[in-house]
Amino acid sequence: MDHQRRPSGHQSTVAVDGLTFSYGSNRVLHGLTFALGKGEVVGLLGPNGAGKSTTIKVLTGILAPDGGSVRVAGFSMPGEAVEAKKRIGYVPEAAALFESLSGQEFLELMGRLQEVPEEVLQSRIARFLEHFDLAGVRLRRLDGYSKGMRQKVLLSAALLHNPDVLMLDEPLSGLDVNAGLMVRDLIAALAAEGKTVLYSSHVLDVVERVCDRALIIHKGRLIADGSLESLKATTKRGRLEDIFRQLTDAEGTVSGVSEIIEALRS
Amino acid sequence: MKAFLMKALRLMGKRLFHGPAFTALLRRNGIDPRQYWILVDLFETLGKRQEVTGMSSDAYSMRTFTIIWFFFSGVLGVVIGAYGATAGIYLLVFLVLTAFQLSMLLIPEIAEGLVNPVEGLILAHQPINGATWLAAKLTHLTRLVVYVVAGVNGVPALIPLLGPSGEGFRPLVYPVLHIFAALGVGLVVGFLCCSLFGWLVRLVPVRRLKAAAAMVQVFPMFIAACLQLLSLRVDELWSWGMSIELPEAWLGIGDRVPGGFPALVAVMGLALTTAAVVLGLRALTVDHLIRVSSLMHSGATVRKQGPRRWSIGSCVASFAGGQAARGGYEYLRLMMMRDWQFWKNMGLNAAYLIVFLVVLLFVGREVTPFASEFAFTHFLPHLIGLIIFMGCLYLAYGNDYKAVWSFAIVPDTAFRPYVRGIHAGLWFLLVALPHAFWLLVLAWSWGVRDALWVIAFSTAVTSLYLAVGLRLIDGLPFGKQTPPARQVVTAAMTMIYLLVVSGAIGIQYLMFRSVVAVAAVTIMASVGAYYLTMATLADFESRIRQNLNPSGTRPFLAFDQPKTE
Numbered sequence: 001m002d003h004q005r006r007p008s009g010h011q012s013t014v015a016v017d018g019l020t021f022s023y024g025s026n027r028v029l030h031g032l033t034f035a036l037g038k039g040e041v042v043g044l045l046g047p048n049g050a051g052k053s054t055t056i057k058v059l060t061g062i063l064a065p066d067g068g069s070v071r072v073a074g075f076s077m078p079g080e081a082v083e084a085k086k087r088i089g090y091v092p093e094a095a096a097l098f099e100s101l102s103g104q105e106f107l108e109l110m111g112r113l114q115e116v117p118e119e120v121l122q123s124r125i126a127r128f129l130e131h132f133d134l135a136g137v138r139l140r141r142l143d144g145y146s147k148g149m150r151q152k153v154l155l156s157a158a159l160l161h162n163p164d165v166l167m168l169d170e171p172l173s174g175l176d177v178n179a180g181l182m183v184r185d186l187i188a189a190l191a192a193e194g195k196t197v198l199y200s201s202h203v204l205d206v207v208e209r210v211c212d213r214a215l216i217i218h219k220g221r222l223i224a225d226g227s228l229e230s231l232k233a234t235t236k237r238g239r240l241e242d243i244f245r246q247l248t249d250a251e252g253t254v255s256g257v258s259e260i261i262e263a264l265r266s
Numbered sequence: 267m268k269a270f271l272m273k274a275l276r277l278m279g280k281r282l283f284h285g286p287a288f289t290a291l292l293r294r295n296g297i298d299p300r301q302y303w304i305l306v307d308l309f310e311t312l313g314k315r316q317e318v319t320g321m322s323s324d325a326y327s328m329r330t331f332t333i334i335w336f337f338f339s340g341v342l343g344v345v346i347g348a349y350g351a352t353a354g355i356y357l358l359v360f361l362v363l364t365a366f367q368l369s370m371l372l373i374p375e376i377a378e379g380l381v382n383p384v385e386g387l388i389l390a391h392q393p394i395n396g397a398t399w400l401a402a403k404l405t406h407l408t409r410l411v412v413y414v415v416a417g418v419n420g421v422p423a424l425i426p427l428l429g430p431s432g433e434g435f436r437p438l439v440y441p442v443l444h445i446f447a448a449l450g451v452g453l454v455v456g457f458l459c460c461s462l463f464g465w466l467v468r469l470v471p472v473r474r475l476k477a478a479a480a481m482v483q484v485f486p487m488f489i490a491a492c493l494q495l496l497s498l499r500v501d502e503l504w505s506w507g508m509s510i511e512l513p514e515a516w517l518g519i520g521d522r523v524p525g526g527f528p529a530l531v532a533v534m535g536l537a538l539t540t541a542a543v544v545l546g547l548r549a550l551t552v553d554h555l556i557r558v559s560s561l562m563h564s565g566a567t568v569r570k571q572g573p574r575r576w577s578i579g580s581c582v583a584s585f586a587g588g589q590a591a592r593g594g595y596e597y598l599r600l601m602m603m604r605d606w607q608f609w610k611n612m613g614l615n616a617a618y619l620i621v622f623l624v625v626l627l628f629v630g631r632e633v634t635p636f637a638s639e640f641a642f643t644h645f646l647p648h649l650i651g652l653i654i655f656m657g658c659l660y661l662a663y664g665n666d667y668k669a670v671w672s673f674a675i676v677p678d679t680a681f682r683p684y685v686r687g688i689h690a691g692l693w694f695l696l697v698a699l700p701h702a703f704w705l706l707v708l709a710w711s712w713g714v715r716d717a718l719w720v721i722a723f724s725t726a727v728t729s730l731y732l733a734v735g736l737r738l739i740d741g742l743p744f745g746k747q748t749p750p751a752r753q754v755v756t757a758a759m760t761m762i763y764l765l766v767v768s769g770a771i772g773i774q775y776l777m778f779r780s781v782v783a784v785a786a787v788t789i790m791a792s793v794g795a796y797y798l799t800m801a802t803l804a805d806f807e808s809r810i811r812q813n814l815n816p817s818g819t820r821p822f823l824a825f826d827q828p829k830t831e
Contacts, residue, residue: 024471062390085393096388098308100315112304113392 013038013165013196014059018068021051021058028054030220031068036165036198041191043211044200045240047248051220052200053093056167059198060090073164086114089158091151093169093200099143103134103153106142107160114161121160128156132179147174155183166190166197172206184210208240218248296397305394305402312385313406328413331371335417338761339363343422352433356426357444361451364418368452369486371410372459377479400550404460411452419448458539461546468546480609488621582690587683594687598661602695612660616653623649627704631711635720635778644774646704647724648767651731652760654696658735673810685806689736689799697728719784726791733798736806 012035021029028051036042046052057063059072061081070077075084098106104125111121129135132152142150151174158166168187172180187197187210201207207214214231216224224231224247228240237243282288284303292299339360346356389399423444426435462482470478523530579599583592601608623645630642701721708717777783 060391082393082395085391088391090391092391098312098385098388100312105311109304109308110392113301113389113394115300 012036012071013040013073014198015071016055016059016068017070019055019058019065019070020067021054021063021065023054027066028220029058029065032217032220032222033068034215034222034225036196038196039191039194040213041187041197041199041211043207043214044198044217045202045204045207045214045244046217050217050248052217053169055217056090056169056198056200060088060167061085086161087164089161089163089166091154091158091166091168091171093173097142097150097153100141102139102141103129103145103149104138106153107156110157111160116161124160125156128159131182132156148176148179151175152179164195166195167200168197169200170202171199172201172203180206204240204244214240216244216247223247292401295401296395297401298395298398301394301398302402302405305399306405309385309402309406313409328410332413332417332420335367335414336421339418340421340425343425347425353426353435353440356422356435357447360419360422360444361447364415364448365451365455366486366490367418368411368414368455369459371414372407372456373462373486374483375407375410376459376463377483396550400547404456407456407460408453411449411456415445415448415452419444423448457543457547460550461543464546464548464550465542467550488617492621578694582687582694586686586690589683590680591683591687591690593680594684595691596687598688598691599695601661602657607663608660612656616656619649619653619656627707631708634708634712634716635774636716636781640775641778643708643720644771644778646720647727647731648770650696650700650724650728651735652763652767654692654728654731654735655738655763657692657696658732658738662739678811681807681810682803685803685810688739688806689732689803692732692736693729697725697732701725701728719781719788723784723788723791726788726795729795730791730798733795733802736799736802739806 014036016035017033019029019032020027028049032051032055044052044055054063058065058070058077061072061077061084064078072084073087075081075087077084098109101109107125107128108121111125112118116124125138126135129138132155134149134152134156137145137149142153145153151171155171158168166187171183175183184206187199191197191212199207199211208228211228213227214224215222224243226234231240231243235243235246237246289299292302342363343356343360346359351359386399423441426440427437463479466475466478466482519527519530521527523533525532579592579596582595583589585591586595602612626642626645626649633639633641633643635641635643701724704724705717705721708720711717712720777787
């Protein structure tokens with residue numbers, strides 16, 4: 001990708017230092033600090049409401065941080081957000097799309113906004129739609145797409161401009177098994193190409209297979225950051241699921257279950 | 267011929283706006299020309315395909331608006347022309363009408379685009395700067411200005427040419443002058459409306475922005491109602507204005523300026539307005555696409571309330587059929603209070619009626635309908651009725667129409683109490699509460715007897731209106747997406763309703779000569795309201811079932827209670 005502006009000095013592809021963010025008076029991120037290197041696939045984990053999606057939104061320039069510094073591909077957020085966004089591919093958690101556009105039209109729009117040359121754009125769209133099994137419905141309006149099909153469109157849109165950084169928020173949501181396996185392989189291949197991937201998910205098995213490293217956020221704070229092996233060694237747990245339970249104080253889920261059953265009986 | 271002309275116009279437009287001069291102008295203002303045209307095309311496509319419903323700028327809504335206004339403004343033009351108005355007065359009437367109509371359409375439109383932004387959310391992660399996005403949005407809104415100007419002024423600009431008219435109408439010059447003046451007013455109003463939201467964004471915390479935007483939408487109606495109220499006291503206001511003595515120093519400054527003090531005030535006003543518009547627009551260009559997501563996730567928190575021993579909800583549960591009735595009432599109440607779409611549609615229309623109602627009654631409260639002269643309180647049941655109709659019409663179109671599935675798993679037996687709960691809620695909020703308030707006001711002015719008769723009559727009539735209005739709740743509440751052109755069509759229906767009601771008010775005027783007649787009509791209306799309500803609720807219930815399951819079989823039975831022998 002040939003971008004005219006050069007970043008104002010960088011080492012890591014994504015560098016976050018003391019990031020804080022609030023929705024109104026509700027502080028959801030409390031001083032996150034981490035960095036992502038080139039070619040790394042990093043899992044972003046945490047219970048519901050931990051701040052994963054908010055973190056990704058700040059990193060993609062959709063939200064402006066309250067404090068701390070964020071640099072993506074060498075550009076600081078939100079000051080140089082427009083330049084940074086040219087290097088980011090983003091798959092949002094909630095698939096908002098222009099429902100009245102067809103799959104082809106939506107991808108054309110996203111590619112043109114990212115300044116992908118027309119010939120390259122059309123060729124990429126054709127190939128993505130073919131491989132995601134959407135070629136036959138490319139002219140159908142998006143309101144007629146299933147959840148999985150919409151997710152494939154979002155994944156295609158995120159890749160169209162060949163970004164340096166991919167922020168994937170529950171990218172496998174709604175995908176069938178084959179498409180899920182394909183995306184997993186694709187992430188690995190993209191990392192091998194030198195792309196940085198931040199992968200947020202609740203499906204720990206997939207994170208364990210796809211990611212080299214995991215960041216665990218709990219109540220807006222980063223409580224773990226390391227390779228899966230180092231986390232296993234530190235927590236003396238064999239599986240990511242157990243590590244997650246231990247670190248997020250979710251080991252009491254068994255007593256929680258019995259309390260729910262008790263409430264139903266009352 | 268038409269196709270050739272359109273093609274030629276398009277070509278000219280393309281040459282002009284895609285040319286190097288316009289591109290350089292865009293660049294000078296921090297706008298990316300390539301992205302600007304992509305976004306302009308996108309907004310046009312989305313408008314054509316009615317992607318964002320509830321907005322007025324889609325092609326279908328605007329065409330409907332223009333056609334309706336061609337007719338109304340034509341009639342108005344003929345009437346004013348027949349009175350022999352001068353060109354200045356004639357033009358002024360239509361410019362004021364254009365400004366009012368435009369602010370009524372633009373403010374909700376801008377609010378929808380900025381505060382409840384579908385496009386913003388989807389485009390937020392794209393590398394688009396705020397100035398480019400805003401420029402494209404403003405360009406799109408200009409279409410609305412053109413439609414309104416054409417609709418309100420197209421026919422009136424030509425009418426003076428067709429027949430004898432007052433002073434100052436120069437053939438051929440007047441129509442062009444009229445249209446250009448209207449376009450100028452339209453653009454000024456457009457900029458003012460946009461800058462108003464810029465100031466809101468600048469001054470109001472994000473979590474309060476949606477509520478503030480909902481209130482701002484009522485603003486033009488509020489101003490119009492206040493002007494109406496002031497017009498009733500125009501003589502007093504004029505003499506008060508004339509009696510104000512300005513300090514000598516101020517007048518001294520005015521003397522040094524060509525045109526005197528009025529010219530100075532006009533220049534200062536113009537400068538202040540320009541500054542307000544420029545600063546307001548700048549606030550919008552800064553980082554709208556960054557603000558969008560915060561806005562969507564910064565809903566106001568709900569005040570925590572403990573369970574109450576007595577509440578209207580518990581009364582509804584006791585009298586209307588249990589917890590399902592309470593569920594219907596509570597959902598209705600919360601939806602009416604919090605639903606953005608409902609507020610947007612209802613607030614705009616109802617606020618004017620409420621202000622109008624209050625103004626009329628306070629002005630006319632000294633004359634009872636039992637007196638020989640005309641009493642403004644004759645309007646009471648019909649204005650409340652209109653509010654009820656609008657409430658019922660818009661209840662179907664909530665923000666969360668996609669949550670309709672949650673009703674599909676409700677036990678079949680719950681629908682009857684559920685619709686009774688909705689009716690009880692509407693009756694309490696739209697019939698009982700306003701009448702209780704007016705009973706106090708009118709009893710204070712007229713004495714208890716007259717007030718009781720008027721309120722009893724009005725309650726019976728509005729209950730009848732509610733029974734009819736419930737039939738306007740189309741299908742399952744509140745699971746429908748707002749259709750385009752809804753507001754435009756509602757405005758036309760309101761005008762027809764007011765024409766019909768004026769006949770009813772004439773009959774009331776005669777009827778209130780006799781207490782016996784009032785009593786008889788009140789009883790008849792009450793009985794009618796009861797039976798009609800029962801029939802309407804049964805119909806409402808069956809429509810809910812039908813809507814959930816058009817095949818006619820019982821919907822999702824998984825949670826149905828087992829039948830007891």
